[in-house]
Amino acid sequence: MTENRPGIDLTVPLTDPAFYADDPYPLFARLRAEAPIAWNEELGFWALSKHADVLEVSKDPYRFCSGRGILLMDLRRELPDVPGALLYVDPPEHGRYRRLVQPAFAPSKIRALEPVIRQRARVLLDHVSPNEPVDVVEALAVPFPLLVIADMLGVPERDWPDMRRWTDALIELATEPSEENNAIAAEMATYFLERIAERAVDPGDDLVSTLATVTVDGEKLDEAELMMFCGQLLVAGNETTRNLISAGLVALAEHPDQWERLVADAELISRAVEELLRWTTPVISFMRTATVDTEIGGLPIAEGDHLLLLYASANRDEEVFGPTADQLDVGREPNAQLAFGFGEHYCIGAALARLEGRIMLEELLQRFRRVEPAGPVTRLASTVIAGITSAPLVFS
Ligand code: HEM
Numbered sequence: 337m338t339e340n341r342p343g344i345d346l347t348v349p350l351t352d353p354a355f356y357a358d359d360p361y362p363l364f365a366r367l368r369a370e371a372p373i374a375w376n377e378e379l380g381f382w383a384l385s386k387h388a389d390v391l392e393v394s395k396d397p398y399r400f401c402s403g404r405g406i407l408l409m410d411l412r413r414e415l416p417d418v419p420g421a422l423l424y425v426d427p428p429e430h431g432r433y434r435r436l437v438q439p440a441f442a443p444s445k446i447r448a449l450e451p452v453i454r455q456r457a458r459v460l461l462d463h464v465s466p467n468e469p470v471d472v473v474e475a476l477a478v479p480f481p482l483l484v485i486a487d488m489l490g491v492p493e494r495d496w497p498d499m500r501r502w503t504d505a506l507i508e509l510a511t512e513p514s515e516e517n518n519a520i521a522a523e524m525a526t527y528f529l530e531r532i533a534e535r536a537v538d539p540g541d542d543l544v545s546t547l548a549t550v551t552v553d554g555e556k557l558d559e560a561e562l563m564m565f566c567g568q569l570l571v572a573g574n575e576t577t578r579n580l581i582s583a584g585l586v587a588l589a590e591h592p593d594q595w596e597r598l599v600a601d602a603e604l605i606s607r608a609v610e611e612l613l614r615w616t617t618p619v620i621s622f623m624r625t626a627t628v629d630t631e632i633g634g635l636p637i638a639e640g641d642h643l644l645l646l647y648a649s650a651n652r653d654e655e656v657f658g659p660t661a662d663q664l665d666v667g668r669e670p671n672a673q674l675a676f677g678f679g680e681h682y683c684i685g686a687a688l689a690r691l692e693g694r695i696m697l698e699e700l701l702q703r704f705r706r707v708e709p710a711g712p713v714t715r716l717a718s719t720v721i722a723g724i725t726s727a728p729l730v731f732s
Pocket residue numbers: 394402406422423424434485568569572573574576577580617618619622674675676677678680681682683684685686688689
């Protein structure tokens with residue numbers, strides 16, 4: 337079943353969280369060159385490292401489903417049955433859920449958030465002193481998306497510390513189920529059930545109210561689905577955006593020429609956000625399962641085979657990004673980056689994440705002329721999230 341050259345298994349480290357805390361990109365480059373569709377014997381999955389193949393699988397949710405797992409760790413556990421867990425639902429049910437939650441993410445709703453989000457960024461940046469090292473993870477990257485989601489969900493300030501605790505527990509729960517994390521998840525569920533009940537009778541301007549009242553073709557989300565979706569937003573919207581911001585700022589500090597380009601030309605900021613999404617690819621990979629005997633890149637794939645879509649590798653594919661694929665270029669255009677996935681499950685929060693990235697860069701560039709590394713960066717050991725746990729930088 338292996339596509340690798342005899343005697344070489346290029347895919348083994350892909351299942352090891354520690355591998356990603358180092359630098360996975362040299363291995364991705366070898367995979368693209370030597371075994372673009374490579375079989376992993378240990379867990380039994382194909383690793384897809386080329387842009388074209390990741391795209392082809394993402395575009396066809398009937399041939400390659402999400403319902404049989406999207407994380408490597410799903411291969412080691414029985415999948416929980418969770419209503420409304422968008423990421424795990426396949427068409428046609430997926431379309432129903434998506435239609436019901438989409439109105440909360442309509443472009444007009446996201447645009448309307450800009451002043452509040454900018455205000456959040458400004459308050460956080462008021463605590464960043466020039467010429468003094470600051471850990472951008474704790475100072476900016478962690479609180480910023482958390483506050484934005486708290487605003488969207490209508491969570492009042494007194495409950496923010498709980499939000500942080502719930503989010504951390506839910507993120508951990510996705511990879512390390514424990515009794516304590518389950519109890520915290522249940523606590524969060526009770527909290528959102530109460531908010532949902534309140535908003536259903538007295539709707540406000542927030543996302544919970546929109547979700548609690550929206551009807552499509554006479555259908556509504558039920559309470560369990562609503563609660564699941566709120567929890568999913570906390571996980572999907574926090575750690576991802578957190579790492580776009582932390583890893584994005586580290587990338588700019590390590591490439592002063594690219595920061596200089598932004599200082600000289602603020603028009604480049606939107607393109608820079610796309611490039612930082614490509615460069616950091618906060619979600620390393622998601623998985624699919626073949627629903628029929630089929631083929632990819634001329635290679636036979638059997639029904640039931642799992643396919644790991646390596647977004648991080650696809651985003652450095654020389655065939656798409658040319659000879660500069662391995663260079664950070666804040667003016668890159670076009671930029672067909674796949675950090676938000678593609679097709680049916682395309683990230684519902686993409687516009688929000690882009691807006692947060694743009695605002696953070698705009699506000700930083702308003703205040704500071706330089707950014708430099710101020711100590712070692714530590715990275716998260718995770719097979720899913722390309723994360724940074726601390727990053728001391730100096731702004732001046
Ligand atoms: C830089 C930030 C982000 C990145 C890199 C990211 C990445 C992704 C990716 C790759 C997918 C596709 C999953 C698949 O194909 O199986 C996805 C889906 C999703 N994202 Fe994001 N995301 C980000 C921010 C957000 C935010 C801010 C929210 C919400 C507040 C969000 C909510 C979701 C949801 C609910 C889905 C599931 C969509 C579906 O299955 O139909 N994400 N995201």
